[in-house]
Amino acid sequence: xxxxxxxxIYASLIIFFVTVMxxxxxxxxxxxxxxxxxxxxxxxxxxxxxxxGYLEETDWWDKPRPKSRLGELKVMIPEILFLKAVWENNRKxxxxxxxxxxxxxxxxMFMALLGFASIGMLLGLSKGSLILSVVFAITNLxxxxxxxxxxxxxxxxxxxxxxxxxxxxYSTFEHFFNLGLFIVTMTFALLTWLLVDPNFNxxxxxxxxxxxxxLVPIGSSLLSIQMVLIAILLAYIPLTHMSHFxxxxxxxxDIRWGDAPNIDSPSTNAKIGIxxxxxxxxxxxxxxxxxxxxxxxxxxxxxTADAEEKKE
Amino acid sequence: MSKTxxxxxxxxxxxxxxxxxxxxxxxxxxxxxxxxxGPWGEIPAxxxxxxxxxxxxxxILPIPLPKTKAEEDDLxxxxxxxxxKLFSKENNWTFEPMLETSMEHCAKCNTCAEACHLxxxxxxxxMYRPLYRxxxxxxxxxxxIKKESLSDWRNGPxxxxxxxxxxxxxxxxxxxxxxxxxxxxxxxxDNALIAREIRKIFSQEMGIATPELHxxxxxxxxxxxxxxxxxxxxxxxxxxxIDEEFSEETGYEFSTPWDVEGADILLIHNAGExxxxxxxxxxxxxxxxxxxxxxxxxSDLAAYDSINYGVFYDDVQxxxxxxxxxxxxxxxxxxxxxxxxxxxxxxxLTVIADRVxxxxxxxxxxxxxxxxxxxVLKDKIKLDPTRNNFPVTLHDPCNLTRLMGIIKPQRDxxxxxxxxxxxxxxxxxxxxxxxxxxxxxxxxxxxxxEWRAKISGRKKLEQICNAFSECRGPEEKYVAAPCSNCxxxxxxxxxxYGLLEKEGLxxxxxxxxxxxxxxxxxxxxxxxxxx
Ligand code: SF4
Ligand code: SF4
Numbered sequence: 001x002x003x004x005x006x007x008x009i010y011a012s013l014i015i016f017f018v019t020v021m022x023x024x025x026x027x028x029x030x031x032x033x034x035x036x037x038x039x040x041x042x043x044x045x046x047x048x049x050x051x052x053g054y055l056e057e058t059d060w061w062d063k064p065r066p067k068s069r070l071g072e073l074k075v076m077i078p079e080i081l082f083l084k085a086v087w088e089n090n091r092k093x094x095x096x097x098x099x100x101x102x103x104x105x106x107x108x109m110f111m112a113l114l115g116f117a118s119i120g121m122l123l124g125l126s127k128g129s130l131i132l133s134v135v136f137a138i139t140n141l142x143x144x145x146x147x148x149x150x151x152x153x154x155x156x157x158x159x160x161x162x163x164x165x166x167x168x169x170y171s172t173f174e175h176f177f178n179l180g181l182f183i184v185t186m187t188f189a190l191l192t193w194l195l196v197d198p199n200f201n202x203x204x205x206x207x208x209x210x211x212x213x214x215l216v217p218i219g220s221s222l223l224s225i226q227m228v229l230i231a232i233l234l235a236y237i238p239l240t241h242m243s244h245f246x247x248x249x250x251x252x253x254d255i256r257w258g259d260a261p262n263i264d265s266p267s268t269n270a271k272i273g274i275x276x277x278x279x280x281x282x283x284x285x286x287x288x289x290x291x292x293x294x295x296x297x298x299x300x301x302x303x304t305a306d307a308e309e310k311k312e
Numbered sequence: 313m314s315k316t317x318x319x320x321x322x323x324x325x326x327x328x329x330x331x332x333x334x335x336x337x338x339x340x341x342x343x344x345x346x347x348x349x350g351p352w353g354e355i356p357a358x359x360x361x362x363x364x365x366x367x368x369x370x371x372i373l374p375i376p377l378p379k380t381k382a383e384e385d386d387l388x389x390x391x392x393x394x395x396x397k398l399f400s401k402e403n404n405w406t407f408e409p410m411l412e413t414s415m416e417h418c419a420k421c422n423t424c425a426e427a428c429h430l431x432x433x434x435x436x437x438x439m440y441r442p443l444y445r446x447x448x449x450x451x452x453x454x455x456x457i458k459k460e461s462l463s464d465w466r467n468g469p470x471x472x473x474x475x476x477x478x479x480x481x482x483x484x485x486x487x488x489x490x491x492x493x494x495x496x497x498x499x500x501x502d503n504a505l506i507a508r509e510i511r512k513i514f515s516q517e518m519g520i521a522t523p524e525l526h527x528x529x530x531x532x533x534x535x536x537x538x539x540x541x542x543x544x545x546x547x548x549x550x551x552x553x554i555d556e557e558f559s560e561e562t563g564y565e566f567s568t569p570w571d572v573e574g575a576d577i578l579l580i581h582n583a584g585e586x587x588x589x590x591x592x593x594x595x596x597x598x599x600x601x602x603x604x605x606x607x608x609x610x611s612d613l614a615a616y617d618s619i620n621y622g623v624f625y626d627d628v629q630x631x632x633x634x635x636x637x638x639x640x641x642x643x644x645x646x647x648x649x650x651x652x653x654x655x656x657x658x659x660x661l662t663v664i665a666d667r668v669x670x671x672x673x674x675x676x677x678x679x680x681x682x683x684x685x686x687x688v689l690k691d692k693i694k695l696d697p698t699r700n701n702f703p704v705t706l707h708d709p710c711n712l713t714r715l716m717g718i719i720k721p722q723r724d725x726x727x728x729x730x731x732x733x734x735x736x737x738x739x740x741x742x743x744x745x746x747x748x749x750x751x752x753x754x755x756x757x758x759x760x761x762e763w764r765a766k767i768s769g770r771k772k773l774e775q776i777c778n779a780f781s782e783c784r785g786p787e788e789k790y791v792a793a794p795c796s797n798c799x800x801x802x803x804x805x806x807x808x809y810g811l812l813e814k815e816g817l818x819x820x821x822x823x824x825x826x827x828x829x830x831x832x833x834x835x836x837x838x839x840x841x842x843x
Contacts, residue, residue, distance in 0.1 A: 030401065030409040033409045033667070034664050036502075038491055039719075039741040047720075050741075051714075051742070055663075055717055056721055058678065059678070079498065090421060090422070093421055166425070167420070172466060173466070244419070247416070247417055252500050262666050262674065273670070276670060278402040280402070282403060282516040285519050286531065299628065300632070303534065304534045
């Protein structure tokens with residue numbers, strides 16, 4: 001049984017990382033797309049405060065266009081941590097969505113701290129050292145708070161999707177399954193903490209065994225079930241729309257804030273060269289049937305007969 | 313029975329009903345003051361016989377009504393074929409990465425609904441949720457294109473038949489593509505983009521587009537040079553006439569230069585201004601001449617008309633037009649292109665064309681606003697703001713503000729020359745669309761004017777009334793709308809409700825306000841007399 005639990009966790013970690021990497025590389029491999037930015041663009045420095053950008057300047061192509069990373073962080077941090085857009089535009093949902101997301105952040109932190117302490121101990125740090133004492137204390141706070149908040153949030157979202165007429169028609173079996181999976185997993189985590197592992201020593205030992213490939217028996221069936229559920233969740237999340245937790249980076253940085261102009265950039269021009277040579281098979285008469293087959297040919301072809309005559 | 317505001321379900325879209333939904337005029341968002349609102353009116357019988365008018369009380373996209381089972385199946389087949397191409401990098405390199413991320417990451421939280429002026433104006437009718445249209449499209453994509461296993465369970469069921477396709481096509485024309493909804497999405501999903509992509513399937517694959525945007529729009533522009541039907545010679549003649557008329561009227565002698573090789577700037581107007589708002593053309597010419605700018609207009613095909621309706625429905629038509637405009641600039645050897653008062657033209661040529669124009673055609677392009685700001689703020693022309701001493705508000709065209717981040721120059725100008733300037737709320741990047749965005753400003757078939765007044769233009773009208781809340785009544789007021797399409801929408805709204813007489817409301821561009829304040833020009837360039 002214990003071996004099965006260990007192997008499930010290893011498998012889920014592999015699935016998680018492979019899926020995340022696959023989705024990221026799949027996006028990065030996509031050809032050049034046109035610009036489609038949406039203001040306020042967060043990195044426009046002082047102009048961001050009122051939603052402006054570099055196109056407010058004459059001869060903007062001759063002027064420096066510094067990118068404010070700090071500006072981006074100022075938007076991303078409240079957005080990621082506190083779901084600012086939901087707070088501002090959908091307050092009722094925020095009361096459920098925020099605890100759910102924040103609970104998951106705390107759970108992630110909890111797992112990271114377990115991993116950190118395990119590695120520290122494997123490297124010889126003593127349990128009584130100051131650093132590990134602090135880590136243990138934060139772990140003890142993050143774990144239960146994360147479990148409780150995410151259960152409450154997921155239950156709130158479940159209830160809202162079930163009862164709110166505006167959400168009901170847009171909620172599918174998968175939504176309820178996902179939320180249910182979170183509730184069950186986090187409930188097992190909560191029970192393990194309450195009944196078996198109040199200081200997370202057992203969990204930490206399990207993490208140490210996992211990291212050192214020391215596949216010894218786990219000793220608690222409750223913890224075993226919790227670990228299998230976490231493994232399932234971990235492997236499952238990036239396969240669903242919840243992959244927005246990392247793909248959001250591209251939705252914001254590459255699309256919404258993707259305002260980098262092409263000022264005769266050799267790399268952008270090379271990419272334009274590639275896409276303009278892609279074949280076009282759209283079937284409408286104004287596009288097809290003129291014997292033109294690439295974007296470059298189609299885009300420089302005038303489908304109106306008179307214009308053709310004029311050219312000749 | 314068509315569905316009322318809170319009873320519409322996603323799968324109703326496929327049902328065999330005469331129409332899907334109807335917005336009861338009683339439910340419309342109330343406006344501040346007395347605004348008579350009548351019934352929707354009837355779509356003419358011949359339109360109904362010919363086209364699939366089965367969505368609601370209007371009919372925008374002329375989808376031929378299938379008469380046989382084979383024609384019904386054909387509609388679905390062609391739609392799916394187009395959808396397949398939409399998700400191929402070759403056919404849709406322009407937008408596919410953005411479309412796919414919007415397909416995959418929506419949390420279906422409906423946070424975007426409250427941001428949409430159509431949803432609010434319709435009295436919060438379910439059909440106008442930005443997500444409604446996107447969700448139908450998404451379910452079809454997941455089931456029929458991506459072929460996800462257990463798709464009905466995972467993404468929700470969808471019954472795909474000809475009605476689903478026809479209604480989805482029409483739903484893509486119940487959106488101004490203003491992207492206000494996208495701004496509020498916590499994840500970055502873009503329902504406006506989805507609407508535009510649906511329009512592309514119909515145009516690029518099925519050959520179905522609105523006549524105003526396609527036959528009389530982008531095709532006419534490619535054929536004669538402008539969607540106004542004017543060829544280069546006629547446009548030149550008309551502008552010459554404008555020069556003469558307005559030189560006399562203003563007492564300021566000016567002439568608009570054409571086809572000047574080696575000029576610094578190629579100025580491209582929306583040619584609609586030449587016919588509908590000649591004072592806008594004159595104002596530009598007066599200001600540019602007075603400021604001593606080296607500029608020219610071009611009489612080359614499509615280069616004297618900045619419109620690029622492809623932006624609203626068709627990437628190929630978009631690319632063709634942008635390339636013609638850039639070619640004209642290259643031929644003249646100008647240093648840059650400056651776009652006049654037309655929002656979508658700004659966005660099209662400055663931003664979207666940025667990764668479409670090949671090397672050699674990448675002539676720098678910018679808005680007229682920064683140049684105008686420099687002229688006004690650096691006192692390159694003499695201005696007397698007391699000539700503009702009437703209440704003025706500013707409409708922010710979505711393309712200039714939310715989509716390009718040009719917010720401050722117009723405010724710097726207007727604050728300097730209009731002592732009674734006041735903002736609408738919200739404004740800048742958070743503005744509301746005028747209601748004419750994405751092509752409606754030039755549409756007046758069947759009950760489309762009703763839709764533009766009752767639904768799409770309603771929120772803007774409310775904003776305008778509120779901006780002048782302390783001076784309602786016939787006292788003279790001015791709405792500066794630096795965009796040709798927006799002016800078209802305001803013109804029709806003001807006429808419909810008699811707002812010039814009742815509220816003293818006049819709309820116009822920003823350059824007109826500048827010329828109205830120029831001391832070298834006779835007073836009264838802006839007039840409230842009925843034209
Ligand atoms: S588009 Fe964004 S705001 Fe709208 S439902 Fe989807 S995730 Fe929510
Ligand atoms: S783009 Fe504008 S009109 Fe269209 S759904 Fe979004 S907010 Fe509404």
